[in-house]
Amino acid sequence: xxxxxxxxxxxxxxxxxxxxxxxxxxxxxxxxxxxxxxxxxxxxxxxxxxxxxxxxxxxxxxxxxxxxxxxxxxxxxxxxxxxxxxxxxxxxxxxxxxxxxxxxxxxxxxxxxxxxxxxxxxxxxxxxxxxxxxxxxxxxxxxxxxxxxxxxxxxxxxxxxxxxxxxxxxxxxxxxxxxxxxxxxxxxxxxxxxxxxxxxxxxxxxxxxxxxxxxxxxxxxxxxxxxxxxxxxxxxxxxxxxxxxxxxxxxxxxxxxxxxxxxxxxxxx
Amino acid sequence: xxxxxxxxxxxxxxxxxxxxxxxxxxxxxxxxxxxxxxxxxxxxxxxxxxxxxxxxxxxxxxxxxxxxxxxxxxxxxxxxxxxxxxxxxxxxxxxxxxxxxxxxxxxxxxxxxxxxxxxxxxxxxxxxxxxxxxxxxxxxxxxxxxxxxxxxxxxxxxxxxxxxxxxxxxxxxxxxxxxxxxxxxxxxxxxxxxxxxxxxxxxxxxxxxxxxxxxxxxxxxxxxxxxxxxxxxxxxxxxxxxxxxxxxxxxxxxxxxxxxxxxxxxxxxxxxxxxxxxxxxxxxxxxxxxxxxxxxxxxxxxxxxxxxxx
Numbered sequence: 001x002x003x004x005x006x007x008x009x010x011x012x013x014x015x016x017x018x019x020x021x022x023x024x025x026x027x028x029x030x031x032x033x034x035x036x037x038x039x040x041x042x043x044x045x046x047x048x049x050x051x052x053x054x055x056x057x058x059x060x061x062x063x064x065x066x067x068x069x070x071x072x073x074x075x076x077x078x079x080x081x082x083x084x085x086x087x088x089x090x091x092x093x094x095x096x097x098x099x100x101x102x103x104x105x106x107x108x109x110x111x112x113x114x115x116x117x118x119x120x121x122x123x124x125x126x127x128x129x130x131x132x133x134x135x136x137x138x139x140x141x142x143x144x145x146x147x148x149x150x151x152x153x154x155x156x157x158x159x160x161x162x163x164x165x166x167x168x169x170x171x172x173x174x175x176x177x178x179x180x181x182x183x184x185x186x187x188x189x190x191x192x193x194x195x196x197x198x199x200x201x202x203x204x205x206x207x208x209x210x211x212x213x214x215x216x217x218x219x220x221x222x223x224x225x226x227x228x229x230x231x232x233x234x235x236x237x238x239x240x241x242x243x244x245x246x247x248x249x250x251x252x253x254x255x256x257x258x259x260x261x262x263x264x265x266x267x268x269x
Numbered sequence: 270x271x272x273x274x275x276x277x278x279x280x281x282x283x284x285x286x287x288x289x290x291x292x293x294x295x296x297x298x299x300x301x302x303x304x305x306x307x308x309x310x311x312x313x314x315x316x317x318x319x320x321x322x323x324x325x326x327x328x329x330x331x332x333x334x335x336x337x338x339x340x341x342x343x344x345x346x347x348x349x350x351x352x353x354x355x356x357x358x359x360x361x362x363x364x365x366x367x368x369x370x371x372x373x374x375x376x377x378x379x380x381x382x383x384x385x386x387x388x389x390x391x392x393x394x395x396x397x398x399x400x401x402x403x404x405x406x407x408x409x410x411x412x413x414x415x416x417x418x419x420x421x422x423x424x425x426x427x428x429x430x431x432x433x434x435x436x437x438x439x440x441x442x443x444x445x446x447x448x449x450x451x452x453x454x455x456x457x458x459x460x461x462x463x464x465x466x467x468x469x470x471x472x473x474x475x476x477x478x479x480x481x482x483x484x485x486x487x488x489x490x491x492x493x494x495x496x497x498x499x500x501x502x503x504x505x506x507x508x509x510x511x512x513x514x515x516x517x518x519x520x521x522x523x524x525x526x527x528x529x530x531x532x533x534x535x536x537x538x539x540x541x542x543x544x545x546x547x548x549x550x551x552x553x554x555x556x557x558x559x560x561x562x563x564x565x566x567x568x569x570x571x572x573x574x575x576x577x578x579x
Binding site: 014 | 321322323342343346347349351353355357358359360361362366369370371373374375376409412
């Protein structure tokens with residue numbers, strides 16, 4: 001327990017000490033939130049209706065897709081995991097603790113957004129708080145799993161950026177944060193359902209904010225949770241301590257299995 | 270009585286078609302300092318890292334304190350301490366945090382006294398990336414011994430250290446050995462290996478080319494012992510005077526220097542000759558071949574035997 005607490009405490013502090021992580025965990029999402037509040041509320045008054053979930057989803061994406069994977073890759077490349085292994089740090093701690101501390105940073109950002117958005121931008125609060133919390137946790141869990149998986153399979157920092165942007169950029173355009181799902185063309189809607197962001201926005205609408213969901217919000221929740229379970233499981237399975245270790249337990253393309261629940265959801269929801 | 274702590278039997282490690290270690294066997298006894306020597310690519314690191322559980326062997330068997338490193342990694346962690354040649358810590362971790370972090374995983378109290386002992390007292394609050402390479406290696410050593418492991422692996426422990434640091438490291442190694450710790454020392458520094466090791470194994474191209482105590486190894490080579498003699502008079506200056514077992518003679522800085530294949534008869538004959546000439550001996554030095562000389566001889570011989578491959 002002491003080792004876990006120590007490790008957790010160190011990782012949490014790293015999320016603030018490390019300039020890149022500080023940027024991705026706090027400065028980027030909060031700066032973007034402030035900018036969107038000032039600009040989008042003027043351009044599109046409807047945006048305010050879902051501003052809190054949209055900014056929470058953005059914060060989760062920034063922290064998990066842009067912040068979480070690269071430290072894993074650089075730590076592996078720098079031999080930090082070798083030091084961990086010879087000192088008995090389990091692989092599961094190496095993966096789960098950064099994910100948990102990232103989620104904790106996201107909780108802080110979510111509290112800041114939820115507390116200030118109604119005051120600063122007249123954004124409505126959730127009407128169903130348990131639904132809000134559960135959706136937040138499901139989205140954070142799913143994205144943290146995907147972030148870990150990207151960190152585990154990426155052979156270099158350059159590839160990490162590529163994989164992360166493959167999820168982050170489409171999420172910005174099609175994730176329902178800027179442009180509602182209902183306004184997307186039919187074919188694009190289907191593709192958008194492959195993104196965690198659209199599932200989270202749908203669940204937030206239907207389960208937390210008392211709005212009409214575009215498709216079954218419970219289905220979105222199940223998709224997020226199933227993807228999270230698969231992503232965490234695959235990250236642990238594919239984890240490699242050492243870039244020089246040529247023995248791999250599975251092909252990195254196995255990671256694509258984590259997107260299976262979204263594909264099923266695209267067909268069924 | 271023999272009490273092997275480490276047992277390596279027909280150990281083999283390959284990387285694709287490249288055979289890094291080709292069926293080596295050796296044992297290390299409790300409380301020994303065992304030097305693993307060899308040029309780059311000889312298989313030292315593959316052997317060490319397989320014993321440390323970082324790599325899986327492709328053949329043979331390895332045992333460390335009765336533990337199979339490839340299969341019982343959790344048990345292994347508490348019986349070994351490792352200072353890796355290449356490893357790292359998170360840039361932002363502080364020196365005292367690192368001690369606390371790893372001690373917690375070993376379930377022991379942090380040994381801050383080791384930080385003081387290894388010259389890190391003033392750097393306790395410094396972050397890892399702020400430390401010089403030498404200080405980073407000292408920290409790695411402090412972390413390796415903090416849980417008082419019965420077996421310690423040191424891979425190039427003095428590489429990157431400034432001049433006084435190896436002395437402190439060697440003192441620590443002696444203390445640990447006196448307390449019963451078994452130490453495996455991989456090093457390029459032959460003087461260090463000769464000074465510190467009870468036994469050494471010289472690895473060449475994945476095989477053990479020679480093994481024994483440093484004294485045994487230096488005595489068994491074809492290396493010549495250097496006998497330097499200085500006298501008051503000129504009893505040794507006549508080039509016609511010869512001594513048994515001397516293969517070469519030179520004069521330098523008032524010394525007559527003889528290279529002998531059998532030092533006993535040579536020295537006896539020199540002394541007898543000086544006395545017979547009623548001369549006075551001022552200085553006589555006998556320098557046996559160093560481990561480095563022997564190492565170079567072995568690597569040259571093996572290179573010749575295998576067609577001069579690297």
